[in-house]
Amino acid sequence: MGRWAPGARGRLEYAALELYSERGFENTTVTEIAERAGLSERTFFRYFADKREVLFWGSQALQEFLARSVEEAPATASPLAAVTGALEKAASEIFEERRELLWRRQKIISANPELQERELIKLAALAKSITAALRRRGVQELPSSLAAEAGIAAFKVAFAAWAQGEGRSLAQVVRAAVEELERVAAQGAGAPDPAQSLAGAGGADGVGG
Amino acid sequence: MGRWAPGARGRLEYAALELYSERGFENTTVTEIAERAGLSERTFFRYFADKREVLFWGSQALQEFLARSVEEAPATASPLAAVTGALEKAASEIFEERRELLWRRQKIISANPELQERELIKLAALAKSITAALRRRGVQELPSSLAAEAGIAAFKVAFAAWAQGEGRSLAQVVRAAVEELERVAAQGAGAPDPAQSLAGAGGADGVGG
DNA sequence: TAGAGTCATGGCGGTTGCTGTCATGACTCG
DNA sequence: CGAGTCATGACAGCAACCGCCATGACTCTA
Numbered sequence: 001m002g003r004w005a006p007g008a009r010g011r012l013e014y015a016a017l018e019l020y021s022e023r024g025f026e027n028t029t030v031t032e033i034a035e036r037a038g039l040s041e042r043t044f045f046r047y048f049a050d051k052r053e054v055l056f057w058g059s060q061a062l063q064e065f066l067a068r069s070v071e072e073a074p075a076t077a078s079p080l081a082a083v084t085g086a087l088e089k090a091a092s093e094i095f096e097e098r099r100e101l102l103w104r105r106q107k108i109i110s111a112n113p114e115l116q117e118r119e120l121i122k123l124a125a126l127a128k129s130i131t132a133a134l135r136r137r138g139v140q141e142l143p144s145s146l147a148a149e150a151g152i153a154a155f156k157v158a159f160a161a162w163a164q165g166e167g168r169s170l171a172q173v174v175r176a177a178v179e180e181l182e183r184v185a186a187q188g189a190g191a192p193d194p195a196q197s198l199a200g201a202g203g204a205d206g207v208g209g
Numbered sequence: 210m211g212r213w214a215p216g217a218r219g220r221l222e223y224a225a226l227e228l229y230s231e232r233g234f235e236n237t238t239v240t241e242i243a244e245r246a247g248l249s250e251r252t253f254f255r256y257f258a259d260k261r262e263v264l265f266w267g268s269q270a271l272q273e274f275l276a277r278s279v280e281e282a283p284a285t286a287s288p289l290a291a292v293t294g295a296l297e298k299a300a301s302e303i304f305e306e307r308r309e310l311l312w313r314r315q316k317i318i319s320a321n322p323e324l325q326e327r328e329l330i331k332l333a334a335l336a337k338s339i340t341a342a343l344r345r346r347g348v349q350e351l352p353s354s355l356a357a358e359a360g361i362a363a364f365k366v367a368f369a370a371w372a373q374g375e376g377r378s379l380a381q382v383v384r385a386a387v388e389e390l391e392r393v394a395a396q397g398a399g400a401p402d403p404a405q406s407l408a409g410a411g412g413a414d415g416v417g418g
Numbered sequence: 419t420a421g422a423g424t425c426a427t428g429g430c431g432g433t434t435g436c437t438g439t440c441a442t443g444a445c446t447c448g
Numbered sequence: 449c450g451a452g453t454c455a456t457g458a459c460a461g462c463a464a465c466c467g468c469c470a471t472g473a474c475t476c477t478a
Contacts, residue, residue, distance in 0.1 A: 251466090
């Protein structure tokens with residue numbers, strides 16, 4: 001494999017993180033990133049589909065990690081247990097050791113809606129991948145989706161707290177969030193208003209206004 | 210208020226929906242949308258922040274509707290009950306009567322990742338708004354976030370099924386999803402593997418690999 | 419009815435993200 | 449040493465999006 005200086009992708013990632021930190025995502029041009037990495041703009045777009053993707057390149061590996069963890073969970077584990085186990089595993093084995101990088105990265109993302117959009121679609125991809133892994137465990141479609149989405153929702157909340165400077169480890173925060181979620185769900189959502197449940201069974205009328 | 214032909218915004222929305230349907234989002238230029246609406250490209254960007262936003266203009270109203278519904282839920286309702294009640298109310302009062310429009314719109318969104326990103330951030334905004342409404346009911350931050358995110362997660366799954374041609378009403382599908390979510394959460398996520406819970410309490414080691 | 423003010427719109431020029439295409443030069447292998 | 453592969457660069461071009469200013473429709477008031 002012919003190459004000039006090695007690690008072009010890594011250099012681009014590093015340069016982008018620096019520049020996004022220094023002057024913000026919007027005030028950074030792709031040309032500037034490429035220049036700092038000693039490459040051309042054209043080459044940037046050969047490594048990353050767009051200007052945002054440079055911050056999300058690791059998500060593919062995370063997705064595979066989570067899918068594998070879910071599949072390898074003990075056969076006795078409930079769907080949600082398999083999911084949260086995988087998330088805690090990722091938290092301690094992947095996230096914790098990159099704490100500073102992730103905090104920095106999150107600060108950039110929090111400052112920009114376009115980057116938040118990208119982050120959300122990556123989270124959605126994780127949920128989809130987890131759903132597929134649960135299905136491979138023999139779980140039905142609906143509970144698979146819901147366990148995956150609920151798990152990701154808890155992770156999202158936990159990660160936000162952790163990235164803002166929580167003292168506890170991410171795995172701990174994730175666990176606390178999942179336990180709280182179970183409590184919230186256990187309180188039930190059964191017909192808060194009689195009219196509601198009738199409308200649910202019959203149609204749109206009865207609640208209309 | 211000086212005006213030429215009324216309903217410029219509506220004409221742009223309509224033209225965009227048509228063109229996105231006909232030839233896809235990517236193969237449609239803003240100039241084409243504006244032309245079909247009898248306006249200029251420049252004017253399009255006065256009404257909509259970008260090319261995607263034209264499909265999501267109603268989400269602000271939905272957000273306010275949900276926040277109000279959550280606040281007005283009976284005082285006895287649990288957080289999740291308040292949220293799902295609001296979602297079912299929106300389903301029957303807002304979504305059902307625009308079924309065909311929404312299905313068409315969803316087909317466009319499903320075909321394009323950029324639009325999916327936008328949809329996800331709108332859903333996240335709904336969750337944030339619902340979280341704030343729960344807080345106003347006196348609910349703590351963590352359960353507020355989780356009830357909101359879990360409710361939106363259930364709605365997301367339900368809406369996807371409904372928009373693909375489910376026979377039942379959206380409110381019914383939402384209710385079924387929430388009930389399934391409760392079941393999934395009730396099975397618990399408690400330590401599927403003894404090593405997991407130790408790791409959660411202690412640190413990253415113990416699970417490491 | 420005329421003049422002033424408001425406001426939606428159009429037109430224009432510019433920046434930037436992103437792409438297709440082709441040339442170049444580094445590296446590998448025989 | 450020559451041929452082939454492959455990462456890169458250079459260039460041209462499109463479309464999204466924005467700032468700026470002009471224009472003309474509409475309203476209000478005297």
